[in-house]
Amino acid sequence: MRTLVKLHARRDLAYDNAYNHYLQGRLYDDLRKNGYGEILESGPKLFSYSNIFPPRDAEEGESRSFIFAATDAELVTSVAYGLCSQPEINVGEMPFVAEEAFTLDPQVEERSTLITGTPIVIRFGTETASEYGIDSDYDRTYWRPEHGMDLFFDHLNGNLRKKYERAFDEPAPEPPYFSGYSLQRVVPKPVSYADGDVTYIGTEWTFDYEVRSAAHRRILNLALDAGLGELNGLGFGFMNRTEDI
Structure with missing residues (x-):
C-alpha cells in the first residue's frame, strides 16, 4: 500500500539531489511521534519511498509529489497524516507544503x-x-x-x-x-x-x-x-x- 502526497514549493528552489537524509529525518521524526519508532531500529525495513518528483528546480507554488509505501496500511496512513497535519516540510534547502494525500494500492499483474x-x-x-x-x-x-x-x-x-x-x-x-x-x-x-x-x-x-x-x-x-x-x-x-x- 502507498500514499501519494501532493506538495507545493513555498518559494523558488533549486532541486537538491543529495536530499535523502533530510527527507529521512522528517519521515523518521513523524514515525517516532506516532509510535512506530521500534520498526526503525533493527531488521530489514518494510517500507520504502520515492524521491520528490519531478526532480527539477521549482518556482514558488509549483507542484511536486512524493510516494511512501509500506506493508502496513496503518503505517502508510500515519505517514500521510503526519505530513499533512504539519504541512511545512523542509527538505534541506527545499521548502514545501503538503497539500493533500491519496491512498493507492497497486498490485502486480499476471x-x-x-x-x-x-x-x-x-x-x-x-x-x-x-x-x-x-x-x-x-x-x-x-x-x-x-x-x-x-x-x-x-x-x-x-x-x-x-x-x-x-x-x-x-x-x-x-x-x-x-x-x-x-x-x-x-x-x-x-x-x-x-x-x-x-x-x-x-x-x-x-x-x-x-x-x-x-x-x-x-x-x-x-x-x-x-x-x-x-x-x-x-x-x-x-x-x-x-x-x-
Whole structure:
C-alpha cells in the first residue's frame, strides 16, 4: 500500500539531489511521534519511498509529489497524516507544503515489469568478495556490473527473502523472482550529512516477471511496498509498476 502526497514549493528552489537524509529525518521524526519508532531500529525495513518528483528546480507554488509505501496500511496512513497535519516540510534547502494525500494500492499483474524509482544499493564485504573471486581491499564495496550478476541477484533475492519472512512469518518462496531484467545505468548518488557528503553507488533496472503462485505474487507485491536492495529507509530501491509510469 502507498500514499501519494501532493506538495507545493513555498518559494523558488533549486532541486537538491543529495536530499535523502533530510527527507529521512522528517519521515523518521513523524514515525517516532506516532509510535512506530521500534520498526526503525533493527531488521530489514518494510517500507520504502520515492524521491520528490519531478526532480527539477521549482518556482514558488509549483507542484511536486512524493510516494511512501509500506506493508502496513496503518503505517502508510500515519505517514500521510503526519505530513499533512504539519504541512511545512523542509527538505534541506527545499521548502514545501503538503497539500493533500491519496491512498493507492497497486498490485502486480499476471505478467509485466517493475522499474526502479530510486537506485538499488547492494553492498558486500571482503569475505563475499573473496567468495565471488573479486579483488577488493575495502570492508564494504558497492556492487557494480563488473562484479557479476550472480552476486547481485544472490544479495537482492536474499534481502527480499528476509523481508518476506519478517512480513509474513513464513518461509519465502524460492527464487528466481524475475523472468528477465535490464540494467539501465550505474548511478553515483550523493547524500548530504551534517559532517559532509557521502556518495552511494546504486543501479537502475527494469525487472520482468510472470506470477507462478500465490506466494510469488506476495513477494512481488512486497517489492512494491518495501523496495529492493539495501538502505530502503534512506530512500533507495523504491519500485514502481511500469503501468504507473
